[in-house]
Amino acid sequence: MSLKVRLNKSPKPPQTCLLTECMSVISGAWAPNVIWSLRSGPRRFNELRIDIPPISAKVLSARLTELTERGVIVRNVLPTSPPSVEYQLTELGQELIPALDAIVHVGYKLKDKGYIE
């Protein structure tokens, strides 16, 4: 009997270059939208859920945690009676805005020429 160990996953992660690493920050599902929503100021958890229509709480939570760990946003617990939490971009996070802007800029052109949507 052959053991036939199928080792599909590459042992080493796919070449952790800077581009790939940083892309991972903004390419989790909805991550760009979260950043985008925060561009104009702090937002609360449920505000974000409404801003970004069909995002599930789980994923929003995951992204917020992740982005927080990456130093892109900060979590701010407000001492109100129904406890509320604010998120906002850090200085570092704000630097992502131009990047997203550039992407959206290209997005317009892609749309114009009918390549997307």
Next chain:
Amino acid sequence: MSLKVRLNKSPKPPQTCLLTECMSVISGAWAPNVIWSLRSGPRRFNELRIDIPPISAKVLSARLTELTERGVIVRNVLPTSPPSVEYQLTELGQELIPALDAIVHVGYKLKDKGYIE
């Protein structure tokens, strides 16, 4: 007996906003790397495989097809004896470079501060 149709997938795609749409262009695995590799000129299929270390032929092929359909790169078959194919960025594709640049720029800062890698 309940049929219990588990309809996990959202009927409508996740809010096709421009940002999301355009992100999808560059967020397939390796897509940014492909674009990055092409930034300094046309490359051949196998050159790209070497440039982008552990990319599988399948995925490279998939990304190239996809990017071609999206109008970001063009395919160029050269009439050499061992047939070779060149890929290069379109004008539109070149506009993605600044976006990636911006991302890499932030990447450096993230790295500096130890948030990634």
Next chain:
DNA sequence: CGGCATCCCTGTGGATACTG
């Protein structure tokens, strides 16, 4: 309100082999 835990399904990508 904010946000885990669970459960399950799909898409995406890797390995390998094969074709023109």
Next chain:
DNA sequence: CAGTATCCACAGGGATGCCG
């Protein structure tokens, strides 16, 4: 050389439910 075909593993997300 430049791919395509098949097969499969797995991470990432959606739904739902529960908790402080």
